[in-house]
Amino acid sequence: MSLQNLRGRIAWIFEEEDFDVDQIVGVKNIKIKDPDELARLALAHEEPDFAQKVKPGDLLVGNHNFGYGHPHYPPMIGMRKLGIGGVIAESFAPGYWRGEIANGFPQVACPGIMGAVNRWDEVEVDWTTATLRNLTQGTDLPIEPLSDGDRLMLEAGGIVGYLHAREEEEAST
Amino acid sequence: MGLTIAEKILARASGQATVRAGQEVLAKPDFVIAYDFPGYTDVIFKQMEEEFGIDKVAEPERYALFIDHMVPAATTQEEELHEITRAWGKKNGVPVYERKGIGHQVAAELGYATPGAFVVHFDGHISQLGTFGTLAIGVRRHLLEAFVKERIKIKVPETTRIDITGTLRPGVTARDVFHHIVRVLGPRSCRGNVMELGGDGIAALSLEGRQTINCLAMFTGAITAIMNPDEKALTYIRERQRLDIDPFFSDEDATYAARHSIDVTDLEPIAVIPPSPANTRDLSEVAGTEVQVGYLGSCASGRVEDLALAADVLEGHKVKDGFQLHVIPTSQEIMEKAAEQGILTRLINAGAFISSSSCDYCFGRMGVMREGQRAVSTGTLNVRGRMGSPDSEIYIVNAAAVAASAIEGKITDPRPYLERVKV
Numbered sequence: 001m002s003l004q005n006l007r008g009r010i011a012w013i014f015e016e017e018d019f020d021v022d023q024i025v026g027v028k029n030i031k032i033k034d035p036d037e038l039a040r041l042a043l044a045h046e047e048p049d050f051a052q053k054v055k056p057g058d059l060l061v062g063n064h065n066f067g068y069g070h071p072h073y074p075p076m077i078g079m080r081k082l083g084i085g086g087v088i089a090e091s092f093a094p095g096y097w098r099g100e101i102a103n104g105f106p107q108v109a110c111p112g113i114m115g116a117v118n119r120w121d122e123v124e125v126d127w128t129t130a131t132l133r134n135l136t137q138g139t140d141l142p143i144e145p146l147s148d149g150d151r152l153m154l155e156a157g158g159i160v161g162y163l164h165a166r167e168e169e170e171a172s173t
Numbered sequence: 174m175g176l177t178i179a180e181k182i183l184a185r186a187s188g189q190a191t192v193r194a195g196q197e198v199l200a201k202p203d204f205v206i207a208y209d210f211p212g213y214t215d216v217i218f219k220q221m222e223e224e225f226g227i228d229k230v231a232e233p234e235r236y237a238l239f240i241d242h243m244v245p246a247a248t249t250q251e252e253e254l255h256e257i258t259r260a261w262g263k264k265n266g267v268p269v270y271e272r273k274g275i276g277h278q279v280a281a282e283l284g285y286a287t288p289g290a291f292v293v294h295f296d297g298h299i300s301q302l303g304t305f306g307t308l309a310i311g312v313r314r315h316l317l318e319a320f321v322k323e324r325i326k327i328k329v330p331e332t333t334r335i336d337i338t339g340t341l342r343p344g345v346t347a348r349d350v351f352h353h354i355v356r357v358l359g360p361r362s363c364r365g366n367v368m369e370l371g372g373d374g375i376a377a378l379s380l381e382g383r384q385t386i387n388c389l390a391m392f393t394g395a396i397t398a399i400m401n402p403d404e405k406a407l408t409y410i411r412e413r414q415r416l417d418i419d420p421f422f423s424d425e426d427a428t429y430a431a432r433h434s435i436d437v438t439d440l441e442p443i444a445v446i447p448p449s450p451a452n453t454r455d456l457s458e459v460a461g462t463e464v465q466v467g468y469l470g471s472c473a474s475g476r477v478e479d480l481a482l483a484a485d486v487l488e489g490h491k492v493k494d495g496f497q498l499h500v501i502p503t504s505q506e507i508m509e510k511a512a513e514q515g516i517l518t519r520l521i522n523a524g525a526f527i528s529s530s531s532c533d534y535c536f537g538r539m540g541v542m543r544e545g546q547r548a549v550s551t552g553t554l555n556v557r558g559r560m561g562s563p564d565s566e567i568y569i570v571n572a573a574a575v576a577a578s579a580i581e582g583k584i585t586d587p588r589p590y591l592e593r594v595k596v
Contacts, residue, residue: 018360018451020556027537027558033212065361065394069450069556073212094365094396095297095313102314149197149326159317160224166322167225 003146003155006086006106006125008057010117012043012050014089019062020069021076021096030072038078056083059123063089063114067096076100088113088125088132088143101150104158108132109144116141127151175424177332178399179367182308182421186291187324194331194428199324203290203416206299207316208239208276208532209258211250213295217320218261225321233266236320237285239276240269242532274504274530277301277388277472282506284413288402288420293319298472298553300395301388304380305410306402306420308367311391330396331430332423333363337374339438344588346482347382348474348551348571350374351389352443352453357435360451364394366430369423371401374437380409381476388473389553392450442586445569448557456574459584466548467492467579468560469525469572470501471535474551479572480511484519486576486590492524493582498575499540500525525579537561549578 022030025041032038043050060079066089076087086106090113100107108125110132117123121136125143132141146154156162176184176191184192186200207214221227230236238258246252255271262269273279277298280286288306292299297311310327312318318325335358337350354362368390375383383400390398400406401422444459446452469475469483480502492498500520502508508530511517517527533539535552542548542561548568550560555567570578573587580590 018449020449022556022558026563027556028563031211065364068360068392068394070554091361091364093361093391093394095311095391098315099313102317147197147328149328159314160220163225163318163321 003127003151005127006057006059006108008059008085008122009055010061010119010121010123011054011058011084013061013117013119014063014066017064018068019066021067021071022069024075025078030074032074035077035081038074039081042075042078042082051082054082054084057085058083059085060087061089061113061117062087064091065093066091067093071096071099073099073103076103076105080105086125088123090114101153102159104154104156104161106154110141111144112141174428175426177367177369177427177429178306178401178421178423179308179332179369180329182289182291183327183329185289185418192329194329196329198327198329200291200327201324202293202319203235203287204237204285204292205235205316205319206237206239206276206280206285206292206294208241208296209254210242211254214238215254215257217317218257220317221320227321229265230267230320231323236265236267237280238262238267238269239279240271241274241276241530242536243538244272244531244533272505272529274506275472275532278384278476278503278507281305281384282413282504284410284415286410287414287416287418288407288410289418290416293325297391298388300390300397301384301472303387303390303397303399304383305406306399308397308399310397330365330367332367332369332427333395334369334371334429334432336372336432336434337370337437338372338434339374339436340377341437341440344573344586344591345440345442346479346571346573347378347385349440349443350437351386352445352569353437353440354435355392355451356443356453358393358433360392361394363390366395368393368395368398369400370398372434375400376403379478380406381478384476385473442571442574442588444574444584445555447555447566447568450554450569456570456584456586459568460586462547462568462584463582464547464549464568464578464584465496465582466540466542466546467496467498467575468534468540468548468550468552469575470499470503471552472503472532473553474572475501475503476507477510477514477516479551480516480520481514482573483576484516484523486573486587487520487523487525487580490523490580490590492579496579496582497540498525498579499534500527501534502530504530549575549584551575
């Protein structure tokens with residue numbers, strides 16, 4: 001199995017360093033479980049028609065230490081429901097990273113990303129060559145390679161698929 | 174080259190002579206801990222059965238569940254969630270600790286903080302077991318792996334070593350030391366690493382103070398924190414530890430990702446400004462800001478010395494009319510000690526509102542603020558909306574400053590109150 005490249009437009013750029021993802025839907029909404037409701041809430045306080053503008057495969061961009069604080073899952077449940085294909089950031093808070101990789105949601109560490117994209121640029125994340133291509137601007141940036149464990153987790157679509165894969169592996173050895 | 178305590182603990186847990194930072198290993202957690210919360214434990218129990226066909230965990234003594242959020246229940250749904258947890262515990266022979274206090278503290282009291290042990294939880298504040306030389310990591314959704322498999326895949330983390338030197342002045346606490354670390358080194362200084370703390374400044378702290386610092390490790394980007402257990406730590410835990418493991422210690426020539434030394438001699442009380450735990454300033458910069466709510470509690474603070482310090486500040490004073498001072502001891506054991514020592518009586522006489530131990534004041538389930546209100550808090554986090562309305566604000570300060578601010582109704586440096594007590 002190999003990981004599919006990500007390709008889409010940059011739907012949002014989170015300028016703030018150490019960004020707490022709960023702000024995407026607001027802490028008061030953090031107990032909501034319904035993906036449709038979360039999708040409606042995502043960034044709606046910043047841009048009321050955000051949900052209408054997003055197309056499947058679009059990507060988010062974050063600054064340094066994206067996911068700092070107490071990251072909860074509902075904000076990205078909403079984003080995935082909108083079709084967001086992954087998050088590219090300068091760097092990630094480890095708890096956020098671990099949680100979203102376990103949800104099978106691609107996260108891409110790409111130092112220099114903040115100065116390299118504008119909103120709505122079309123980009124491609126090529127896992128094989130560890131490159132981020134800005135197709136709009138015609139520029140490339142290296143991305144940090146995934147660890148083996150994280151790659152397996154994303155390939156399996158998250159923790160449940162990953163553990164099934166481990167069971168199969170153990171059964172065959 | 175020598176090894177860090179974290180490397181030694183993961184070598185033992187993965188059954189190898191030596192492991193080094195960067196290596197991916199299959200490690201067997203000595204203890205797997207969780208508190209019940211919708212979307213976490215209920216999902217794990219369901220996925221265990223439905224996805225993996227596992228009715229019961231193989232070694233129930235390795236598991237512990239806590240009911241510390243939503244206690245007491247306010248809705249039938251909450252009580253139903255707790256009932257799922259109790260039933261699962263009963264079926265599996267896994268203890269469910271309920272109404273004993275905040276699990277991260279109670280886990281130490283009950284000896285899950287065995288020196289040299291490897292512990293996992295979904296919640297990162299379990300890092301505070303590092304006070305006793307336990308490597309305790311919040312692995313989030315990966316916790317499912319520890320319910321389904323004996324061993325979990327983990328990359329041996331690098332370690333950032335921080336030596337604290339100097340002695341704190343009265344009115345300055347371990348809480349300030351942690352926020353000062355964030356101020357000096359930055360909120361991503363230990364990103365992905367273990368934060369190992371030592372030095373004479375740590376040796377001088379009580380175990381409670383060390384628990385405070387280790388609890389908050391995640392706000393430096395660390396995946397956990399640990400201290401090489403000294404006699405103070407070993408004496409406390411010896412009677413309680415659940416496993417017979419020889420404690421581990423970092424070698425003198427261990428390899429660290431970075432080493433820092435921070436002197437705290439001149440440290441003043443700190444205020445962490447909303448809306449981020451990264452916004453650390455001297456309290457004096459925001460002194461005088463009006464506040465209506467005070468929260469003394471949480472898994473970070475709210476232990477006996479915090480309660481005693483608050484009582485000292487409040488001695489001979491009253492909480493200002495209309496000010497809400499909520500005091501929630503971190504565990505029932507702590508509450509009992511504070512009662513025996515007369516601390517609770519002093520707090521009550523001063524006008525504090527005291528509740529039994531629970532996580533609920535920290536995450537906006539209880540003691541909720543409306544728009545425009547502002548709190549001083551010893552909770553873990555000051556993000557917008559954490560304690561109610563997104564248009565309320567949380568200033569994180571130490572326990573003494575919560576008490577002093579409760580007297581004046583504005584953010585207040587506690588030191589003048591403590592000087593008066595000493596005389």
